[in-house]
Amino acid sequence: xxxxxxxxxxxxxxxxxxxxxxxxxxxxxxxxxxxxxxxxxxxxxxxxxxxxxxxxxxxxxxxxxxxxxxxxxxxxxxxxxxxxxxxxxxxxxxxxxxxxxxxxxxxxxxxxxxxxxxxxxxxxxxxxxxxxxxxxxxxxxxxxxxxxxxxxxxxxxxxxxxxxxxxxxxxxxxxxxxxxxxxxxxxxxxxxxxxxxxxxxxxxxxxxxxxxxxxxxxxxxxxxxxxxxxxxxxxxxxxxxxxxxxxxxxxxxxxxxxxxxxxxxx
Numbered sequence: 001x002x003x004x005x006x007x008x009x010x011x012x013x014x015x016x017x018x019x020x021x022x023x024x025x026x027x028x029x030x031x032x033x034x035x036x037x038x039x040x041x042x043x044x045x046x047x048x049x050x051x052x053x054x055x056x057x058x059x060x061x062x063x064x065x066x067x068x069x070x071x072x073x074x075x076x077x078x079x080x081x082x083x084x085x086x087x088x089x090x091x092x093x094x095x096x097x098x099x100x101x102x103x104x105x106x107x108x109x110x111x112x113x114x115x116x117x118x119x120x121x122x123x124x125x126x127x128x129x130x131x132x133x134x135x136x137x138x139x140x141x142x143x144x145x146x147x148x149x150x151x152x153x154x155x156x157x158x159x160x161x162x163x164x165x166x167x168x169x170x171x172x173x174x175x176x177x178x179x180x181x182x183x184x185x186x187x188x189x190x191x192x193x194x195x196x197x198x199x200x201x202x203x204x205x206x207x208x209x210x211x212x213x214x215x216x217x218x219x220x221x222x223x224x225x226x227x228x229x230x231x232x233x234x235x236x237x238x239x240x241x242x243x244x245x246x247x248x249x250x251x252x253x254x255x256x257x258x259x260x261x262x263x264x265x266x
Contacts, residue, residue, distance in 0.1 A: 002035075005093070005243065005244060006036070008033075008038040008243075009088040009089070010038040010041070010094075010095065011093065011133075012029050012040060012041070012042055013080065013097055013098055013129055014044060014095075015030040015040070015043055015053045016046055016047075016052065017199065018203065019198060020199070020201065021201075022197055022201070023197070024199060025097055027053045029095055029232075031056055031057055031236070032239075033240065034062035041067055041083060041088070042066045043069050044067075044068065047068035050067065051066045054066045067079075071121065071125030071126070071128060071129055072125050073128075078132045080129065085136065090136075091133060093145075094137075094143070094145045095146045095239060096125075096126045096145070096146070097148045098121060098125055099121065099150075099165075100118055100122065101161075101162045101203075102203075103117070103118070104118060105158070107160050115160070119161060122161075122168075122169065126172060127172060130145060130172070134176075134185065138183040138184075141184050142183070142184030142186075143184070144186045145176065145185065145186065145187040145188070146188055146190065146243055147169050147189040149189040149190060149254065150193075151193050153167040170254050173252065174187075177251040178252060186242075186250065188251060188253045190257050191254050193258025193261040194219045194258070195229055195231065195232065195235065196216060196219075196229040197232050201216050201219070238257045242255065
């Protein structure tokens with residue numbers, strides 16, 4: 001099937017990626033959405049990374065543009081929506097993919113500054129982009145919001161701020177879904193397990209001093225389904241479904257994309 005997002009205008013917040021050997025979730029979603037017919041506004045705090053994604057989309061003959069914005073700033077979030085409408089005339093899909101985790105720790109060691117920073121980016125920033133987009137989506141009579149969450153919302157113990165932020169993302173998703181259903185606005189989340197993305201694998205390697213190959217092998221071994229992590233494309237295909245009209249009767253869902261890891265949690 002092709003053209004699953006034909007004529008749609010999509011904003012992917014966090015469409016760039018850190019350098020690495022594999023594709024990140026945001027870049028994969030932006031490329032796939034464009035392949036399926038959407039015009040994509042690729043947003044990233046580091047605009048050069050968004051521009052790289054736009055260049056890859058343009059090479060395939062599809063439509064995208066870039067925008068620098070920081071989701072912790074309400075004015076930037078409002079500008080994202082304004083730019084989508086100015087460039088493409090409307091907004092149909094909002095994907096919230098921004099997330100960080102550096103400096104996290106268990107409760108007894110976590111520093112207040114790190115907690116505040118992670119919650120601000122991962123949770124408050126997602127609320128700010130949604131708040132900015134909702135008036136337009138409600139006035140238009142509908143739209144789709146896809147939030148990127150994590151299994152850390154349900155289990156863990158060594159990354160308190162990240163875990164709390166992702167639990168908050170899940171509740172944010174269901175709350176927005178419930179309060180906006182009568183306006184035709186859907187809101188769903190993808191709860192990811194271990195993914196072979198630059199931020200995850202290269203980030204852990206840099207933090208621990210281990211080779212990326214060792215980090216990759218350790219993470220692969222923990223995944224029940226095939227003993228191998230997912231890829232950014234797995235996130236992208238799940239997001240494509242939730243953003244498309246194929247999911248028009250789905251809202252408030254927290255979709256695990258985790259290779260069966262969540263089954264172990266219960």
